[in-house]
Amino acid sequence: MLLIKTIALFQNYIKLTKPRIIPLLLITAIGGMLLGAKEIPNITTILTVLIGGSLASGGASSINQYLEHDIDTKMSRTNDRPIATGTIKPINALIFGIVLNIISLFVFIIYTNLLSGFLAIGATIFYVVIYTIILKRSTHQNIVIGGAAGAIPPIIGWTAVTGSIGIPALILFAIIFIWTPPHFWALSLILKDDYAAAKIPMLPVVHGIEKTKKEIFKYSILVFITTLTLIFAENIGMIYMIPTFVLGLFFIYLSWDLLKSEEIKKAKSLFYYSMLYLSIIFIAIMIDSLI
DSSP states (O other): HHHHHHHHHHHHHHHTTTTTTHHHHHHHHHHHHHHHHSSOHHHHHHHHHHHHHHHHHHHHHHHHHOOOOOOOTTTTTTTTHHHHSSOOOOHHHHHHHHHHHHHHHHHHHHHHHHHHHHHHHHHHHHIIIIIIITTTTOTTHHHHTTTTTGOOOHHHHHHHHHOOOOHHHHHHHHHHHHHHHHHHEEEETTTHHHHHHTTTOOOHHHHHHHHHHHHHHHHHHHHHHHHHHHHSSOOOHHHHHHHHHHHHHHHHHHHHHHOOOOOHHHHHHHHHHHHHHHHHHHHHHHHHHOO
């Protein structure tokens, strides 16, 4: 019985870290790392980026759930989270998140460099303070500005092998920064009523469905253009260019199709496709960087 309870508790703490979002963050971090290194780095650096990045992301998610447990109970997407269900006390989640971030900071500082450690902890602070505390409940621009936190991993990957921030790393940041709004606005179209019930001023709640679909379409064009700028800033080849061009056009098509359709369920397809789109772009960066 004790073993079963221990395993259940462990699973709930893992759930606090939002493990489903970590792989995409790590893919972008590794993409930045390989683009900066132009070769496969030593195993210590790779493990540092993977472990340190996972700890920082998991810690930020835990603190986020501590701060949002009051609204998590009001949304169908989040009402099964550990704090919302009462399986983990809020203060324990907060301590857990802080500890994970402290460990992440030292992992980066010890095994890579100070800059990477500060960027990791800076991303958490931005996500927790700027996005979660200041923006999320106060403005429909929450995800536009707050998305910067999720765009930092490729810069961390780059700095882990270079020790400095370069123009290509900033372009990778820009790709994710511009990709984030249409990705989350697609989700918010699906969960519009949930966000309204929780009094979160997401774009479709404040300005309606049609305005949101128009913004998604505009941002899909912007992210397509931004992905192409990497070609001019870095010696990158056809392995990146071809899938980026084709998949980017398809992203624009899906956004246009959503704009012209009355079926909100198409937003779900766009939401899932956007994750695949970003993943393939960064996998292409990895491959292109090594050839």
